[in-house]
Amino acid sequence: MGSGTPSFLGLLCALLTLRPGSGFYLPGLAPVSFCPAGSSSSDCQVNIQLFVNRLDSIESVLPYEYDFFDFCKDDQEKRPSENLGQVLFGERIETSPYKFSFMKTETCAKVCTKSYDVSKQEERTKLEFLKKGMQLNYQHHWIVDNMPVTWCYTVEDNQKYCNPGFPIGCYVDGNGHPKDACVINVSFNEKNTFYVFNHVDITITYHSGEGEGWTGARLVARLYLLGVLKKVPFQYLWDYILVSMPHTNIQWFSIMNSLVIVLFLSGMVAMIMLRTLHKDIARYNQVDQEEAQEESGWKQVHGDVFRPPRNGMVLSVFLGQGAQIFIMTFITLFLACLGFLSPANRGALMTCAVVLWVLLGTPAGYVSARMYKTFGGEKWKTNVLLTALLCPGIIFADFFVMNLILWVEGSSAAIPFGTLVAVLALWFGISVPLTFVGAYFGFKKQAIEHPVRTNQIPRQIPEQSFFTKPLPGIIMGGILPFGCIFIQLFFILNSIWSHQMYYMFGFLFLVFIILVITCSEATVLLCYFHLCAEDYHWWWRSFLTSSFTAFYLLVYAVHYFFSKLQIIGAASTILYFGYTMIMVLIFFLFTGTIGFFACFWFVSKIYSVVKVD
Template identity: 55%
Template structure:
């Protein structure tokens, strides 16, 4: 059987994007190897432990002050998060803000210090933090109280941080199970009809209709572990839990932290004083070490067994798809090979038929080759960014304590990987025999990122008008523009230059004229093929996508 030959030409520049990616990994591996060979120790970002000791033993190697930081407040019933001070809670006079990275700016995280100051291993009961007064005549105070009540109605949640760990709140559910969340509510309310929301259930003291109950007291439990057996006064924090409560304090100078709950009437008329208090205790745990301290956060992840169902579902669908495609291909090849052998044995002149009729039209340049090459380049850039980000995360550099590190790593890698995008895009465009090189370069460098930037800008304007903390600052936009225009665009131009120097060599001969396509049946129409062809892949990812989006919202 006479078949057309296949050519495959490979040189150094065709492997250049792959070598760039390998260079990143080899450089990182060389750095880690030199560190190990020289015997010098270093800490991965976000993994450096903090040592604590009692106040009378405080020195340069340990500290006694346990700082509590607060993050933005969010709700499952609203897509807009708000800063901590927007709700008129107690504020720290110093108002310290940890260093913010690009990832935190894009996620809208607003971490600030709180007035809750804890001393290590010192038990305190009913400590006053501040007093908030709301006067019915004062419009500003009335506005703050209405905003607070609306936050309770929408079930906004606090998110506190102690020693870079999220503070969790655990409660018993109706079915007798223990449910933990990384955050706790502002309060709860009971409607006019007497219906209580989730946080007011199982609390018999919350029994008045059309009433809001604010959690103005918290019981904080900090769990620590003695890491060094020779130096027992040094400890490291391994968990932090909280229990929100509501108390109506009658006397600021004589706090007891018991009695009736703090009520806020649904229709505000009288003056109101809200006294915020807290109690704290420290517990030692000898079983859990500092290296495993993030395991307690897994208690807040419910329905973890559903992931096995989604994985099994995807695996079965992929096997079904692969088997179906393999059977079709094998049958088509077997039928064509049998017909070719029959022609050869009978001495008839060979004539192409079946799948070989398309061999001369597969590599024909498409009508919109410019857009296709641009999207191919951007796809390579995003694919390499994802793979390297996963690799860096597997090495442990993206610790959950380093908030915003994942997004920062992804953005920086995307900026630095502009060269592979330009190289692949230019090589494919030259293969398509394109001539508009200036247009191609600007579209490769600006089209997809430009749409994302414009969409981000308008969404940011909408969020800004609502006063949400998710708004990206002006300096954040300037930083993104500088990274994009001063680094990514020049690297894309460099890739365009190398990619335009060579063309992909087609492995088969291309027919000079297009083959006429016969009249197709109804089930071979593009719309029918799109719908039918997408059913199985959609069924493969639907389960995972559903639980991923459900957990995000």
């Protein structure tokens, strides 16, 4: 349609063809059987419903509901029940006007006709919003049998690329340059013109249940939407999606790269533990006390190595929150690997993470209280309140501000007020009390006993070289852990901001394990070097060494924003960096806690075998 055309014709020419096929389903997806009319039973269905989800764009962080664009609507519109994760992600699924019956062919079925009178403000606003959606390349997201419609097309070297969604239209600017999907057809060449993709041909294939042990047939294959986009197929197969997206080789490259780093670090740590450290311990335990006083190295700081750190309150709070995030992440990824949180279970990943975080308030309070007591702290009320409120409060405040922006912009991603109240109820009604319970048991137990006594007078730390000073060590400590995850991070950011489908939770869980090992070994290695330089301030340094990985994550997110995304507009930019800061804070607590406890175990272990009079 031209920019001045006041009509929008919604025409559906649906050709429902049923062909034999084969395929498989993801774990966690319960397949639905279909039967022709007249032979339906409790085990199969006749009607095939096409659902529509929110529309989004890689040029804008703001998603919008299907009805916001004034498309053809279902006369009996219904919304399936949504879980907490779907609401938090802003998914808005509803029934569409596209209706099919199994084994029934329909041709040239008109859904509705839309026309706009530009002299009326309300209708002109609707038309302008539709044109803006085409300019920003907003994408449809349709769902059939709980499977996403995916637009697949051929790129260079005859490789097929799949995108989960298809554009509502395209735009040719005043210079005759086609934008986005307009480049696929040379006939889209009229200057300053908008083309609405309003004609679809749908082909659905099925797999018969005869001899398979189930009744009816299951939809397994392709759905073509041609219309204006002639000879461009759309497909909604889970198996086709998994096979056609060329990510597996890159994922294996990421894993191998991470494993090489882990093996290198493991060799370094093993060399220290089995050779250098073993010889040091044997030599120190063989000489007498007078000779030992003349020695230099990590044994000379035994009387100061367990001296309580400065700002122990804050460190203990960070450790409690980090332990909570670590356990939550481990359980969530483990369940995802088993298939319980597959893409078919929409919103299940976020729902699981939120529920686990709420229920894991007890270990957060326990770890925080136990470490604070070990540091010699006595303000237990302040400790437990900060553990329950500090980091979650920062995240909620950031999230609330982002939600206000979404609400002002009218985006479907804006969280309803009732859901915000429910989240607050989960936080204050369940998580906070459980944190108090954990803190009670943490303070009730005795402080962790150290293997050596602490001197009353602090030992003077000798002049340090450049590489053993705190800042260079912290900066270097985060490089290797980030090197293990940055390729995986690219796919995660793609799934969040470029709306790519992420399903390789097995890879992600393996990278998670590698990250834990790398953070631990890098922190232990640098901690040993600092102790050998007679610098005993290792408490905060062990936390910051591995948590500095979060800084590199932030730098990469900034690079991703300017190099990979085409986001425009102040609101979208603020939303991107607002949500990124939440990710960075969570990653900061998570990695820092890993490094701290690895170093705490290491220091306790080496000084427990040293004979000190």
